[in-house]
Amino acid sequence: MLMIITALSAGAIFGAGLALAGMLNPAKVVGFLDIFGMWDPSLGLVMAGGILVNATGHYFVMKRHRPVFNTRFELPTSNHIDRPLLTGSAIFGISWGLAGYCPGPVVASLLLQPADMLPFLVTLLAGAFAGRWLRS
Amino acid sequence: MEIAWAEFTPVASFAGGAMIGLAALFLMLFSGRVMGMSGILSGLLVKRPDWAWRLAFVIGVIVGPFLFMGLTGAPVERQAVISGPLLYVAAFLVGLGTAVGSGCTSGHGICGLSRFSLRSLAAVMAFMVSAVITVALIRFLG
Numbered sequence: 219m220l221m222i223i224t225a226l227s228a229g230a231i232f233g234a235g236l237a238l239a240g241m242l243n244p245a246k247v248v249g250f251l252d253i254f255g256m257w258d259p260s261l262g263l264v265m266a267g268g269i270l271v272n273a274t275g276h277y278f279v280m281k282r283h284r285p286v287f288n289t290r291f292e293l294p295t296s297n298h299i300d301r302p303l304l305t306g307s308a309i310f311g312i313s314w315g316l317a318g319y320c321p322g323p324v325v326a327s328l329l330l331q332p333a334d335m336l337p338f339l340v341t342l343l344a345g346a347f348a349g350r351w352l353r354s
Numbered sequence: 355m356e357i358a359w360a361e362f363t364p365v366a367s368f369a370g371g372a373m374i375g376l377a378a379l380f381l382m383l384f385s386g387r388v389m390g391m392s393g394i395l396s397g398l399l400v401k402r403p404d405w406a407w408r409l410a411f412v413i414g415v416i417v418g419p420f421l422f423m424g425l426t427g428a429p430v431e432r433q434a435v436i437s438g439p440l441l442y443v444a445a446f447l448v449g450l451g452t453a454v455g456s457g458c459t460s461g462h463g464i465c466g467l468s469r470f471s472l473r474s475l476a477a478v479m480a481f482m483v484s485a486v487i488t489v490a491l492i493r494f495l496g
Contacts, residue, residue, distance in 0.1 A: 233418015239370025267371025306455025311484030349453025
């Protein structure tokens with residue numbers, strides 16, 4: 219139950235943060251990527267704010283032996299830079315530049331514009347399913 | 355390069371970013387999980403015992419923008435860049451690319467970089483470069 223309340227709260231802070239940051243506006247996201255046109259540097263500050271807070275906090279959190287409500291920290295163990303990592307990320311980059319949506323804002327926009335975002339999320343999940351199958 | 359000063363929102367974007375970082379930190383401190391949206395979503399596609407917190411996180415993310423609107427009284431500005439079939443091609447590729455590449459802007463970008471993971475740094479460089487090239491190509495060809 220505590221894990222569920224934690225996840226719900228973290229999700230709500232994430233969703234509200236995305237809205238405040240301007241990440242729910244695809245035109246603004248593409249404006250950040252448009253460095254050869256009219257460049258809007260705002261999203262660089264989203265990254266900077268997020269990493270500053272998370273990296274500082276992470277340093278102290280890792281001094282603990284375990285999370286407050288769980289038995290262990292479940293961190294990715296692989297440090298291998300392989301072809302799926304780079305190809306997959308490059309494919310994601312193409313779609314991010316094309317539509318201005320990464321997964322967080324898709325979920326956060328779901329009820330703001332359900333007529334577009336619900337089919338978008340279903341299609342995204344179909345792509346994720348295909349990706350999992352390709353990788354296995 | 356020209357800076358779009360009229361569009362630039364340094365304070366809101368930095369503060370929103372800090373909230374995103376806080377959310378990631380909160381999830382790690384209390385649950386020990388990485389706040390990667392693509393991973394949390396795709397974990398819901400397979401039968402796993404830990405679906406409940408994933409679903410709770412998703413519900414939180416959906417509710418979040420409404421909390422923002424309720425607390426600030428400001429609307430969430432949204433302006434699409436593409437529509438029609440191409441939008442759904444992009445949707446499919448977002449899912450495919452993040453599944454094959456094991457993460458997205460939140461998992462690799464906010465969480466991976468905060469742990470100084472070289473693997474995440476490589477992923478972020480790959481999607482940033484390809485996104486910038488995509489936007490540049492659309493600008494010069496379209």
